Amino acid sequence: MKRLIIDMDDVMADATGQFINFYEKEFGIRVPRESMNHKNEMERFPGNHETVYDFTFRKDFFRKMEVKEHSQEVMKELNQKYELFIVSSAMEFPNSLPEKLEWLKEHFPFLHWKQFVFCGRKSIVHGDYMIDDLPHNLETFNGEKLLFSAPHNLQFNHFKRLNGWLEVRDYLL
């Protein structure tokens, strides 16, 4: 069984959407998702980047993220055919640890806690495939690198790109 490693934020969970929600609550402005295309984390919201970064330390930021469209159904199928691991860079945000675990248990109840990894740097894990939205996570990976499209990674063209979960299904199933 081949090992498939899947990222959480902006792959399984709509982290970008949660930033938009928290920004709107803080500043009263709803930044359109499309306006973020090709922009990095520092550029995508107008104004103070530190406040936007601070959202990730607030209660429920990770716990209440929306599930990405079609991720549940496709992951359920992948879980039959691959040795599946969820690997998330969570260590930077201490309160994300229990929130991410609860989120996984709520939205992906068919996965086992043995399949979860919360780490600082993803260079420590190895496998056959990695799906991630961040090029720096893919760069250190030993297996096949699959870039999951997100507004902040549209400028990168050196990885196989998957536009959403239906393309993941087509490619891996």
Next chain:
Amino acid sequence: MKRLIIDMDDVMADATGQFINFYEKEFGIRVPRESMNHKNEMERFPGNHETVYDFTFRKDFFRKMEVKEHSQEVMKELNQKYELFIVSSAMEFPNSLPEKLEWLKEHFPFLHWKQFVFCGRKSIVHGDYMIDDLPHNLETFNGEKLLFSAPHNLQFNHFKRLNGWLEVRDYLL
């Protein structure tokens, strides 16, 4: 730089001692550490194993563990010579996640959160050396397997054994 992977419970942190403390608080009996030699997790305490297992879900079980003798000084040296990662099977115990992170930050402030991994199964990580007290964690490891002595593993003889942190220093430094 070679990658060295180090376990927490019963390697950096005195998990056995914490079980002894919680058992004494619960049942009024202090079980001598030596009486646990060669016994597995189910046998080492008299009576109900479920209550003993339940200790791991209680507040401060992981947060208040004692640091293993000489671990801080030797880890500080290892951190200069190796690419060091702390890899702990924490996912089974949800409240251990923030407690373990706080514990690491308090007792090993020279380590960075980028070096921490909390997982379910350790088969996902790879490196050059792994120090662990549990044979099943070593069995799936790709690099050199080093068994850190603990009462529950004295019956195993198929790994290189290290009796405490001064032997870790002698072997790796």
